[in-house]
Amino acid sequence: MCFWLLFFLGSSYYLVRAGESDYESLGIINTNPVAKTSVDSGLSEKGKKQTLRAALQLKAMGACDRNCWLWPSITQRAYQAAEIIAAINGISRSYIVPEYSFLDARGLGAYEGKKLESISEVYALDSISMKTKPPPISDGTPNESVSDVFVRVTQLMSILETQYSEDTIVIVSPDSDNLSVLQAGIQGLDLRRHSELYFGPGEVRLLDANSIPVYKQPASAVYKCKKPPNCD
Template sequence: MLATSSSIKPRPPPPPQYPSSTTQNAINSFLPISRRSLLATLTVSAAAATPFAHNFLSLMSAQEAAFARGLFQMPPVRLTNRYFLVRAGESEYESIGVINTNPVAKTSVDNGLSEKGKKQAVRSAFDLKEMGACDKNCWIWPSITQRAYQAAEIIAAVNGVSRSYIVPEYSFLDARGLGAYEGKNLDAVSEVYASDTLSPAIKPPPIDDGTPNESVSDVFVRVTQLMSILETQYSEDTVIIVSPDSDNLTVLQAGIIGLDLRRHRELSFAPGEVRFVDTNSVPTYKQPASATGLYRACKRFVSHLVKSINSCAIALEVLSSILPSPILLTLTEVLP
């Protein structure tokens, strides 16, 4: 006799299955665990650890240090590589006394080394050779800016380094963008440095031609990112950083040695200058500008800011957000 669907009684649902403690422990054993928790557990039991456990803990600590290398902070606890900082020689624009920081023109022939700049680059190459920078091979990291890359090629030639060891950097080593100062006389840059001593957050006045207006803090972010890459990519190597300007290098060195960023200018690099990065010693700083000279430069900066944005009220609002009240009250005398 065939059973119809109506005559078949449905089977009762199976009782819920509860995992035994053994099963639950097995499941939990595969749950993710952070390295920090694992190290903490190992550390607690280290007192009773066998030689095998001790070796295992040492291995995990080494791995943990390797992961931490990617999290670069200023000032660094230590550097895994040797670093030499080089400012490229004088550019064609600098030879005629003109500020040029627009990244659009950074690969232009006009942004290359002047005749004087080529001689300065050769001198820096021989300085590096005398310092033994590339005795055991080295990596050269220049900005893609024309003068910096030309300097890198000269350094490689003098020190017998293959061109395959030149690694062009496309953005982190761009010359500091000086905004509305673009195209002005080089002497005008003293106004920017005067504002740097007040706060690393002060930006030069903006301009609409594509030239960035970067504060010291902006440059600091860039060079920190660069160092993070280098410290992660290389280990126990020598890296020569070639910058088109001084500011990248002074901000970088100030960060490495823990110097107040407002004082970065005291570490100024001359065209073609070479400096070995030594985290254990602080170089002798250049004398800062006198108080009178600094005040005059600040007045020029504020006046330039007002003219650039064509609004006294907006200028005052900008200044009030970045300057301490005593300094602000002193400088407002130059506002119309």
């Protein structure tokens, strides 16, 4: 499975997690793509404020001083976040490119509808193997492994690098996992540790070498990996 190192990237990237959604404000996991364009999947009042801060942070960072493309998930909260970012940074709506599948929130299967705190159980499974899936459910919610997410985000990067080389792109995701897995993969970090790169609602990061925390390799043999980020 291929991945990009930073010096191979032709474009500049900013990673943004949309602000809190209405479901998240209730402490509920909601990852079924059937509901991704529903009004109930939009930004909460707190989420709008978080996104406004993100938009102002991008402006302060000069992310779109020389124009940029906004690439949000079509998920309601991510697209709303992109519109706020565009308004604050003076970006034309023609520069907002909706992504219909590669940036869907990670499907968490049987964890759908459970409390947000349950995500820690998913991350515990992730730390064992990047191929471990959450338990399935019969309501149509996907149950995606880290490996599944990695396939999606690398396909996205292939498109972006082909079509927007040397441009600035702001990727807006409805959840953290798309971004943490992407960041880990680009840096060549063990994908089983992607949750250590967790994005909070409304968080912004420039994707460059200086934006990655310095990690100490754990002593446990659980994390030994000869060919990161492809670790079983």
